[in-house]
Each structure stands twice: as structure tokens, then as C-alpha cells.
Amino acid sequence: MDLATRLLIVDDDPGIRELTATFLTSHGYIVDVAEDGTAMRAAMARGDYALIVLDVMMPGEDGLSILRTLDRRAGPAVIIMSVIGEEVDRIVGLEMGADDYIAKPANPRELLARIRSVLRRNQASALPTVAPANARPYLRFAGWRLDPVGRQLFDPDQIVINLSDGEFRLLLAFAEHPRRVLTRDQLLDLSRGHNAEHFDRAIDVQVSRLRRKLSRDDTAGGDELIRTVRNEGYIFTSDVDRR
Structure with a gap:
């Protein structure tokens, strides 16, 4: 079957x-x-x-x-x-x-x-899961490391941070479009696909939870990494290195 x-x-x-x-x-x-x-x-x-x-x-x-x-x-x-x-x-x-x-x-x-x-x-x-681990294009920002293939987020101490599927997709959308204002509609399309219903509140809730998970005392907090742009959307403020 x-x-x-x-x-x-x-x-x-x-x-x-x-x-x-x-x-x-x-x-x-x-x-x-x-x-x-x-x-x-x-x-x-x-x-x-x-x-x-x-x-x-x-x-x-x-x-x-x-x-x-x-x-x-x-x-x-x-x-x-x-x-x-x-x-x-x-x-x-x-x-x-x-x-x-x-x-x-x-x-x-x-x-x-x-x-x-x-x-x-x-x-x-x-x-992409067939790619060898040493060939994975990690996304690195502000000491963090995002593995798009293994779907894992590592903090600056290399501790895995648990993300829901929705949080992972949202963070990936931000990391792939750094320093660019993204509207809620764009984030829905990037993280959920073009057939997803437009539902602004869902994005706001996920951003809030993602910010909390990106917050540490010794690094830029989640509010700094993901800033709200009034009447427009959100912007991921860190440079992202793909390696």
C-alpha cells in the first residue's frame, strides 16, 4: 500500500x-x-x-x-x-x-x-534528508545554529531548543529572509504555503512564543532578533551565515 x-x-x-x-x-x-x-x-x-x-x-x-x-x-x-x-x-x-x-x-x-x-x-x-551531515547548510545567526535538514535549533551553548513544527517553519522563514520586513501574509505564505488561510493572529502568537525561545541573558533576546514593525509586520534583525 x-x-x-x-x-x-x-x-x-x-x-x-x-x-x-x-x-x-x-x-x-x-x-x-x-x-x-x-x-x-x-x-x-x-x-x-x-x-x-x-x-x-x-x-x-x-x-x-x-x-x-x-x-x-x-x-x-x-x-x-x-x-x-x-x-x-x-x-x-x-x-x-x-x-x-x-x-x-x-x-x-x-x-x-x-x-x-x-x-x-x-x-x-x-x-534533502539524504544529504550527509557534514554537507548540511546550517543557518547561523547571533551565535545560534538552525539545521533546516535535521529541523533542529541549537543555542550558543549547542543545546537543542525544542520547537513546534509551526515555530520551526516560522524561524526558517525569518532566517532565509534576514533584515527584510515581512508582512503577516508573507510569513503565512512562507511558513504555511500559498494555500494557507490568511490568519494574522496565528502568526502573532507564534512570533511571541518563538521570541521567548530565542531569549537568553547573554545574547540578543528574542525581541531584538525579531522586531515588530508597526503597521507592517516583522523583521529578523541578525545577519545570517549559511555554512
Whole structure:
């Protein structure tokens, strides 16, 4: 079975599960369904999935709690679905490493487009992992070292700083565009892809958390490295050396 085409739909509504599965199957995907976290884990124990479509609002264990238990580094991609207007769910879901989100009820064709986009991004980002460690183009700034291939951030003492998937992508976007004002829309496109919904608040929250992780007593703090440009966006203030 081709991992790149195997999907899992997790939703407590049987009608939505079956309609979504039928639509995605008609477009060439192998689709399984689960009504809750327990059924999802049972399905994952039987085989691997390239992507999970995860509903947020479910009775008992909700989608965000389920997302927290998934391995966001080595596990499947995740698209969360939340009711229109549930801003907190969208922000928290992105912060916890979801690859994308879509408002519920989801238009099947929009969901299909987002699935294709996430899978393309993940396949493209996986290609460089074959490079030998000594050939990796690290991004170095203000004593820090960012490994785009290994997806790790090292502080000036060479200690690994844990980043969520969203934080890593955002920092990579900054490091690849230093000393340049980036609007929130540009940061969304750079860190989430052109199919991501424009959602300014998500970027603001991620910048705030990233600043905290870049703050040290003996180096330029996160507020200095990532400065707010009023009415425009943010700027990464450090020079970046790629070596």
C-alpha cells in the first residue's frame, strides 16, 4: 500500500466520515475512518498513514488533545477541522504542530486541495534528508545554529531548543529572509504555503512564543532578533551565515 495515498478521517459524525471518505476515495486515495481517538490509535497500530484529517470538536477526547499525543516530527501530517469562528482552536492547533486547518463544514474540494498541498510540501521537505551531515547548510545567526535538514535549533551553548513544527517553519522563514520586513501574509505564505488561510493572529502568537525561545541573558533576546514593525509586520534583525 502506498503511504503517500493513505489517509485517515477522524470525526464523530458518521455522515461526515463516510461522505468525506467516499469523495477522497474517488480521487485516488486509500481512506480509513475513525470515530474517536481510541479508534484512530487502533487504525494507526494496523498501518501507517500519510495524513490525518482531525475534527476538533468531538465528545470526550477532543481533537486538540488527540493532536497533542501524536508524534509531530515522525508521524503523519495533520489537517485539523474546526467550526467557523473558533479562533482559539485554530491558533492552538497550529501551535501544536498541525500542518493546516480548514473551517467546518468543509467544502470537499477545498479539503482535497489542502490535502494535496500538505502532502506535496511534506514530500518536498523530505527530499534533502539524504544529504550527509557534514554537507548540511546550517543557518547561523547571533551565535545560534538552525539545521533546516535535521529541523533542529541549537543555542550558543549547542543545546537543542525544542520547537513546534509551526515555530520551526516560522524561524526558517525569518532566517532565509534576514533584515527584510515581512508582512503577516508573507510569513503565512512562507511558513504555511500559498494555500494557507490568511490568519494574522496565528502568526502573532507564534512570533511571541518563538521570541521567548530565542531569549537568553547573554545574547540578543528574542525581541531584538525579531522586531515588530508597526503597521507592517516583522523583521529578523541578525545577519545570517549559511555554512
